[in-house]
Amino acid sequence: MNRFLLPPALLCLAAASNLCLSATAQDVTITIKSTPPESDSSASDKAPFTGNRPAVDVAILLDTSNSMDGLINQAKNQLWNIVQQFAKAKKAGKTPQLRVSIFEYGNSRLPAAEDYIRQVVPLTDDLDKVSEALFALTTSGGDEYCGAVINEAIKRLDWSGEPNAYRVIFIAGNEPFDQGPLDFHTACKKAIGEGVVVNTIHCGNYDQGVRGHWQAGASLAEGKFLNINQDEKVVHTHAPQDKIIIELNAALNKTYLWYGGAQQRRAYASNQAQQDANAGSGLSSRAAVKSSSVYSNVGRDLVDTYDDDPAAITKLKADELPEELQNLAPEQLLERIQAMSKKRAEIKQKLAEASRERQAYVAAEQAKQPAAPGDATLGDAFSEAVEVQLEASGFEVEK
Template sequence: MIRSRALPVLLSLAFACNLFAPPLSASAQDVTITINPGSSGETGQSDQAPFTGDRPAVDVAILLDTSNSMDGLIHQAKNQLWNIVQRFAKARKAGKTPQLRVSIFEYGNSGLPASEDYIRQVVPLTDNLDKVSEALFALTTSGGDEYCGAVINEAIKRLDWSSEPNAYQAIFIAGNEPFTQGPVNYDDACKNAIGEGVIVNTIHCGNYDQGVRGQWQAGAALAEGKFLNINQDEKVVHRKTPQDKIIIQLNAELNKTYLWFGAADRRRGYATNQAAQDANAGSGLSSRAAIKSSSLYSNVGRDLVDTYAEDADAITKLESEELPVELQKLTPEERVERIEAMSKKRAEIKKKLAELSRERQQYIDAQEAASAATPGPATLGDAITEAVEVQLQASGFQVEN
């Protein structure tokens, strides 16, 4: 039965098991991902109140084991962040794309205080996806004790989960040690999570049977989530497509349309971090560019164009020195003209990017269909995508293929 606040589910684990680390050797073992079909949130329609807000809420917390053995997991998380986010970009409720917020926690790292159960909130729930990417790429591993129940409890307690009825809220927790370790009983933590409307998806890194014995499957069942099993050392492969070159060029043009505001050091920081996360995306830049062409990549409160679209009066409340240098000496009317002109230019670039991204995905789908007779090993991103699609639909979203 789906609880009161939502059908949450996804990314913690998703990111958790395939987002980080340096390139792995081509000889990595085949990955096995198993999705448990038995949890109650997977089929049927939500019985929650319909969405009535400006944007449907989607909150995802990713809890990553950063102990010594998890370099491969972190590598996967880094490399598949934008692929995972793309699934949310294809979701609609009442014709509107969701307001996606993502949080990152790390646990099991001996560099963290033992008094805090080796847990750290890396990023609170935020719609600043560049900040999420930056946080992932800053993670490092070190041996420690992995307390799954404690980190789940901390995420539920500390984060400002949406209060919107029928929001989609999910934890994804990834790791390889028994789910039972630590001072907080996993049974209590998972029941507490689903009681708050937050689904818990578990991603065990390693042997499937070991994950079952270690209670990762039981934890997911308690919180109406999915139990996933992967090889965290499987190398992530990004397919090259004919569209990549133009997409990358358009991405560079898109970056020029951002009018960052705030104190001078903040403006520089926003621009620098946007470029840095483009660079971090590496061969996955086309996937990141696809997200930047969607409404999920929003910089309200940081960029004048996005902020003006949501609140046209917002720029009148800013001091001149908070504006981009090129706008500081303009009259209020000229500033509006510049923002509207940049908004039009950005919309044109985004439209082209979206079209090319669709063509790119069609090309990838055709390539994968052609090689279906001898499929390669699945990755965490594949498993998360499948889980997210089912869970979003159960939460009242329509998800495009």
């Protein structure tokens, strides 16, 4: 039972089907009726979890020195393909709570005293913020200190303490892995000691990556050594379903009821639209992610927040609500949120169906074409590591 004071204007919210109240002149007691938790009998014995959703924390460490424009472009173009892989994972029938962090290193614009390292975004479930951060990255020559940036990610990020969470670092670059003031052996051993796997992605010749200790770094932290061509062009296949996916994505955006200060609300809405635009021809992949529960805006959007914790809505001030909702009576506000939640669920279902049809179409088209030789990209590297490592952490991954 949660006990707290409610603003008088919000007392009627408790009339909702999932809230009961008793009131005195002194306080209001709210009891939230919860449904029994989903059974976790299907979860792996070696991978229990105690929270509402299993945890996945991913830190992506990108070399942003002069030669890495291709790597950054691949990250921008393939972000939503990468996130889709996590959206397909479940543990005990539950999609994970995905948090992503971005670090850049090796950029001469960054302070030498800080080893040319910058945390671009901390671990966050705000995937639009992650996309925004990626599209703001630029390159400039510098010194690439892999050991130092791994150590900084381990030290600075608030990694999940969930038992058997999937905690992972992907570090990508092309200079020798042993540069800088901190020995990579120390950093990689510290990472795995904290339960964080380190996958290394060398950009360039495979043998050069081995000689440059990228393979050794991955081995120390129980990760995979991966090799890509950072300049390989990313090709998005067009499909008949793209038109309906674009239309459904636009309809989905209209169901978001952003809250917070007026400037904050505008920023959330504007950034969602901007990241749709940034996705470009990869919007279908982004839309597929938005149809899943991996794309969540709890703490920013009324619908997601209400679905996660109905009582949280009662704590909001009127001026934190969208302008069109600020003058509604509490029961009317609740009705609007519930109606929007139902509408969003319907759109998401249609969007997920269209995305599956698109995926089947693309697979069939690709099967008709002769296998074309091509170098691996950043997205390919993630694909090679993620599924195997998620399954090792007790997740089931949809094929």
